[in-house]
Each structure stands twice: as C-alpha cells, then as structure tokens.
Amino acid sequence: MDIFVVTGTHFSQPYTVTSYHADERVADVAATDLVNLLRADLDPETLPPVDASNWRLGLVAAQCRRLAIQGIDVGDIDHDAFADTAGFDVWVEKVEARGLSALAVDDRELATVVAALRGHQRRTCPPDLLDIATNGGAYVPLTDDEIDGLCERLSCGTLTPQDVNVVVELDGGLVEGIVADRPIKVRVVDYDVEGADPDGLVLVPQDKGDSIPAAASGWGVDSICVDAEWITRLDAAIASEN
Template sequence: MDIFVVTGTHFSHPGKITSYNADERVADLAATDLVNRLRADFDPATLPPVNADNWQAGLDEVIRRHLARLGCDVRKMNDETIAAASDVDVWVEKVEAHGLSALAVDDRELATVLAALRGHQRRTCPPDLLEIATDGGRYVPLTDDEIDGLCERLNCGPLTPQDVNVVVELDGGLVEGIVADRPIKVRVVDYDVEGADPNGLVMVPQDKGNSIPAAASGWGVDSVCVDAEWITRLDAAIASEN
C-alpha cells in the first residue's frame, strides 16, 4: 500500500505540518491547502489561491518573494540554493506501508468505514463478506465488543503502527547483511562517494528538493533474512550489557 505524506513548514507554525493520504490526488489537495495558507499569510492581495494542478508553481512564487523580502538576490540563485535558504516549503513523498495497523483515510472515507463496521456488527455476515473478514479463514472474525473498540479507536485518532525491527550488519564499514522480523525492502544509501565510479552513482533527493550523488543498493524481500528469534536474543544481549 502506498501512502502519500504531505509536509509543510509555515510562517505561522513553529514546526512541520504533516498529513497522511491514501490517494495522490487527495495529497495534492492537501499540499495545495498548505501553499494557499502560505500565500495568504505572505500577501493575499497579490498572491491569490492556486489550484491543485499548479500548487508547485504557486509555492515557488511565494518562496521567491519571501527570499527577496529577506534581502536575497533570487536572480543569482538556483533551485538548490533557493531550497537551502528558504525556511518555508511544502513537499509530497510517496512511501510504502508494510504491516501497518494505521489507516490513511480522510473524514468522508472514515465515515464509510465506520458505517460498514456497524452494518457488519448488526447482521449476520454473508459468506462472501465472511471470507474477507477472516482473510480466507486465517482469523476469527471480530466480536461485537471488539468492533466497538475498533470504531472508538478510529474515531479518536490513528491506530498505533506495529514496530518493524531491523538489524543492519556491518563489516569494515560495508553492509554485509540485514536481518528483520518480517519481509521488508531496505535501501542502503552511502554518501561517501570518494573514489567511486561516477557511472554507478544516483542522484538522491533531499528534503528541500535538491539532490546529491550517492551509492545506493537495495536489499529486497527475498534477500532479507527474516529471523525474529535471533533479534530477540540480540536485544536480550544488548539489555544485559547495558
């Protein structure tokens, strides 16, 4: 499952503003809202709201005006230096969610989920839906009390994600293996590229929109050693040493 994370740094907000969205279009709308808040705070008279199709251009415009007001000559700055100098920004990242117990839904979608749960609770589940509720017989369906608890947690906020435990094994500064307690995908990014073959490097995007060269490698699901028992023994050894 892909989740689109929208993050913004704002004039009137002390930290980052973050939202999680299950749909890319909804994420663009959330990013547009943040950009329009920036534009309204900066100069609503000359910076009217933008729509979801051009929010990035609207963001660039307000950032350039903001830097000019701070005394920066934006004509002599490229995209990388502009991103580094600005203390306001909005960006969208797509991340893969594996084994999470959290739902990324908007209020309208949440209302439908709650209605479906209450409908499931009030009548006998037909065979086709029972197949879904049990994941093909893997689980026992939720009881009425358990559905009550689930609805309450959905109403009160996001569910707590289940922790993923990952161990990265190094030898001489090189990654020799990765152990996890479930199938996952891990990307290793090494920014120490001195002496590396330029043809083997990739441009890795950074938080502010610029990219820098790095050596990147992937450890796929098939190559990751899944050994929860070994990780438990490792944690016990670390706790004993501490």
C-alpha cells in the first residue's frame, strides 16, 4: 500500500506541517492548501490561490516572490538550494507501507481515533461494536492496558505494522495445513504438474517470460487455524535446536 506524505514549511514559522494520505489526489489537495496559505501570507494581491493541478508552479512563484522581496537574484541561486534560500517549501513523498495495514490520518482524524479508543475503553462495548473489535470473534478484545499502549503509540507516531508469522505444514511434499498468528489468505503454487489433470492447472504469470502452468490453491487461515501460542512454541523449539 502506498502512503503519500505531505510536508510543508513556512517562512515565518519554525515548525514543519506533515499529513498522511492514502490517495494521491487528496495529498495534492493538502499540498495545495499549504501553498495557498504561503501565497496568502506572502503577497495575496500578486499571488492569488492556485488549484490542485498546478500547486507546484504556484509554489515556485511564491518562492520567487519571496526572493524578490529579499532582493536576491533568482539566477544566482542553485536549483537545489532554491527552497532553502526562499525559506519555505512544500513537497509530497510516496512511501510504501509494508504490513497488514497502514494508518494514514491527519492530526484531526488521529484525535478522533484516540477519542474513540478511550470511549471504548471506559464503557462496556455493545455487541455490534464488539463484533467489529474482534473481527467476528477472530481476535481477543484489547485489554485496558493494551488500549493505553495503542493510544500512546498512535499519539507518538510509532505505530508500526507487526510481522505476520505463517507456518506451512508438509507431508510427503504435499501441503497438509497452514497455521498463522492472525487471519490471512495464503496461495500455494506447485509447478510439479507431472501426472496432474490439465483441467485443474492455471497459467501462473512470471516476472520474466511467458506464464507457466501450475496447480494453485488458496488457503484461508481463519480462527480455526490461528494459533499464535503454538507458533511461539515452535520458534522456541527451533531456537533451542540451533
């Protein structure tokens, strides 16, 4: 999943404004708002608001105006030092969020999320919300201490996706079962198709070259196959053997 990070600095403010968005168009709108704020604070008469399609040009025009006010010749400035010399900048970075999920919220949305968690913590959860909190009974609800920790991580910006632990059980070269520490879906692809029924094969795309026939199956690891404790014991046995 791609996350778009919008960052802006202001010529009269020491702090940096940052927001996170799951949609590039929404990120462009957020960047446009920052640029228009800069233009309005700098010179609203000669720098009217711009739209989301040309916020980058609007930013450059504002930086040139700032340099002109300071009596600095634009031609004397290296391109890489343009923003630093002007004293402000706005930029959008696309980052890949690895893991099961990613939280992309601005400060206002984050405040609502934390408030909802605190409200959930302070009163008995009604059945409909409990079903959501447990993903239909797949998870054990968070304890008060765990909610405290989650709120702290959210507020501090240290929420990171956890690793997924998956165990594939084989017997005679055949997949007999898959165990995970949370509900997931696993696809098993077997390229050993000798003697297999051609009607049961699929063409699996390859990074390079044509697709290759293979036997493919999907495993839905639901609540029955979720056993984090067993995986922990397996890891301990592997560690002791090593």
